[in-house]
Amino acid sequence: MLTEFGKIFAFLLIAIIFVIVTVFVAKLVRPARPTTEKLLTYECGENPVGSPWIKFNIRFYVVALIFLIFDVEIVLLVPWIMVYKEAQILGFVVGAIFLFLLALGMAYEWRKGDLEWVRPNPVPPTIKKPEIPQEISTNPSTPPLNQV
Amino acid sequence: MNIEYFFNSLAFIKPEIVISLGVVVILSLDLFLKNGKKLLPYTSILFLLVTLYYLVEQMMVMEPAFKPIDYFPMVAVDSLGTFFKILVVVASVFLVLFTMITKEFDEKFDRFGEYYTLIFGMILGMFFMISATDLILIYLSIEMVSLSSYVLAGFLKPSKRSSEASLKYLIYGAVSSGTMLFGISLLFGLVGSTNLFEINKFFSMMGAPSVIVFFSVLLIFAGIGYKISSVPFHFWTPDVYEGAPTPITAYLSVASKAAGFALLIRFLKLGFIGDIVSDGIWSTLPVFNWQDFLVIISILTMTLGNFAALWQDNVKRMLAYSSIAHAGYLLAALAVQTEAGVLAVMIYFAIYLLMNLGAFLVVIIINNQVNSEHIDDYDGLGYSMPYLGVMLGLFLVSLTGLPPTAGFIGKLYVFLALLDKNMLVLALIVLLNSVISLYYYIRVLKHMFLNKKKEAVEQVPNKIFESSVVFILGAPVLIFGIFFTPLVDFAKTSIHFLFSAF
Numbered sequence: 001m002l003t004e005f006g007k008i009f010a011f012l013l014i015a016i017i018f019v020i021v022t023v024f025v026a027k028l029v030r031p032a033r034p035t036t037e038k039l040l041t042y043e044c045g046e047n048p049v050g051s052p053w054i055k056f057n058i059r060f061y062v063v064a065l066i067f068l069i070f071d072v073e074i075v076l077l078v079p080w081i082m083v084y085k086e087a088q089i090l091g092f093v094v095g096a097i098f099l100f101l102l103a104l105g106m107a108y109e110w111r112k113g114d115l116e117w118v119r120p121n122p123v124p125p126t127i128k129k130p131e132i133p134q135e136i137s138t139n140p141s142t143p144p145l146n147q148v
Numbered sequence: 149m150n151i152e153y154f155f156n157s158l159a160f161i162k163p164e165i166v167i168s169l170g171v172v173v174i175l176s177l178d179l180f181l182k183n184g185k186k187l188l189p190y191t192s193i194l195f196l197l198v199t200l201y202y203l204v205e206q207m208m209v210m211e212p213a214f215k216p217i218d219y220f221p222m223v224a225v226d227s228l229g230t231f232f233k234i235l236v237v238v239a240s241v242f243l244v245l246f247t248m249i250t251k252e253f254d255e256k257f258d259r260f261g262e263y264y265t266l267i268f269g270m271i272l273g274m275f276f277m278i279s280a281t282d283l284i285l286i287y288l289s290i291e292m293v294s295l296s297s298y299v300l301a302g303f304l305k306p307s308k309r310s311s312e313a314s315l316k317y318l319i320y321g322a323v324s325s326g327t328m329l330f331g332i333s334l335l336f337g338l339v340g341s342t343n344l345f346e347i348n349k350f351f352s353m354m355g356a357p358s359v360i361v362f363f364s365v366l367l368i369f370a371g372i373g374y375k376i377s378s379v380p381f382h383f384w385t386p387d388v389y390e391g392a393p394t395p396i397t398a399y400l401s402v403a404s405k406a407a408g409f410a411l412l413i414r415f416l417k418l419g420f421i422g423d424i425v426s427d428g429i430w431s432t433l434p435v436f437n438w439q440d441f442l443v444i445i446s447i448l449t450m451t452l453g454n455f456a457a458l459w460q461d462n463v464k465r466m467l468a469y470s471s472i473a474h475a476g477y478l479l480a481a482l483a484v485q486t487e488a489g490v491l492a493v494m495i496y497f498a499i500y501l502l503m504n505l506g507a508f509l510v511v512i513i514i515n516n517q518v519n520s521e522h523i524d525d526y527d528g529l530g531y532s533m534p535y536l537g538v539m540l541g542l543f544l545v546s547l548t549g550l551p552p553t554a555g556f557i558g559k560l561y562v563f564l565a566l567l568d569k570n571m572l573v574l575a576l577i578v579l580l581n582s583v584i585s586l587y588y589y590i591r592v593l594k595h596m597f598l599n600k601k602k603e604a605v606e607q608v609p610n611k612i613f614e615s616s617v618v619f620i621l622g623a624p625v626l627i628f629g630i631f632f633t634p635l636v637d638f639a640k641t642s643i644h645f646l647f648s649a650f
Contacts, residue, residue: 108175108179111179
């Protein structure tokens, strides 16, 4: 019989073996065509060296938001695990509904192209009517958008 | 540990479950069906009607829901809450109809799936706002409503005004909800619980007023006051109302305000009112002087709203300030702190819903024709669109509170509640404010009927769908002005609170 710590050790062992095996298998299977960009330190698509004060793509925010949602998902699933045994089948249903909702949201993001780095078929904003500047003080020297 | 109570309580939140199902179905329709977009409004209305059915079924239920054994509930299902939920659902049905009518959205606009999903999320938030009895749930539901409404306010992406509205709304909302959270944490530090019943128990033992309670209530009121746009927290209202798509403006001015008032009533009643209620007069606990506080806030709110509305040339902005003023009248009714006061709030809200939505609907239809909300562009519209002109006149007269419209009945009950408690000065101020409001409401009518355009008047044909929606809103405004017993009876039967949890 394993002690409690023994279980943790077994878990640790399996985790380590899993990582080693996957890395090894990947090495066997994948093609190796290194380029300069590929060999750079990974910095989420940005240049790793240079000033941090650069303009970066607004899409990072979308990705960050989606990441946040799934981060919170993990946090919310932990208490569910704690009562999972007592709640029986009903608890499973509740958790499944929660995960289903998240998956649906994810599918929606995917389908609508919000996960693409460049949105497919972007709809350029069209301006139907000239905006009557009332509250926003616009620069009078610039012509209205519809005349550009 | 026992979580059976959780599953048992699900039977009490059927309307909320239907709304959640609505979110899923609407999102899936937009996701999986090619032509799902056309079905969206009808599906939304279908789900709202099912919700309405369950709400009506629930009308007389008075049960604590999500109540752990030997503890206080998280959600109170009672007829007061159901009344406000019905108002919210009715406003939502009209919102869907308004969205079908308005031409503000582009033809290329492809995000209606999100639009309706966000609306349903907002409704869900408002439902929990109305019936929550725990500060944490209150905070969460306020956030749920706010987050949806930030996005909805900025839904006209190409429009600068809409984006400005959304950003301003977000910034003010973030500050006020942060303030509210701070207040909640202070209260939690004092009481050791976030449950309103527990807080009430603590306060009734405490007796004397204390600085911490004063500050925490003030800070929590920042969050609620922001939702109902009462005066120190009203700054977002005109900009957001002006910039947001008009259906959303109409919705914000009615539904989220209704939820805010229901929340305020529940917060006040559950947290700060002692057990003994004689003749419908509440016995306030001495920890916080709600009466003086609400009187001051309401006087400020209505006076500022009315005076600022006087100078507005944009009709939407004018209606925004007028909705601030109406929040002032409602707060005055709440300041009375009797059952009659709450009754006045309920009646006023039911009527305010019809007349405010109606006024905004006419603004939408006129905007479809003339592409403007500026008051000068309303010149002579009374002759080119006589039906709409007359209907707008009806709604505005009702908003002023003149007989024989329903607005008069709403004001009448506010006055009755005030006079019952001998609050003559406040009643007088409400009266004077109504007189001020007459000027700016009638000004629109003056532009429509008395300022004539030089060009020949061309009759704009009425569309049947639009006209009938206007009629559906307009007829009750007139009918309830004369025959208001059913409305008052409905309010009277549903004034019951879930007061004691056991």
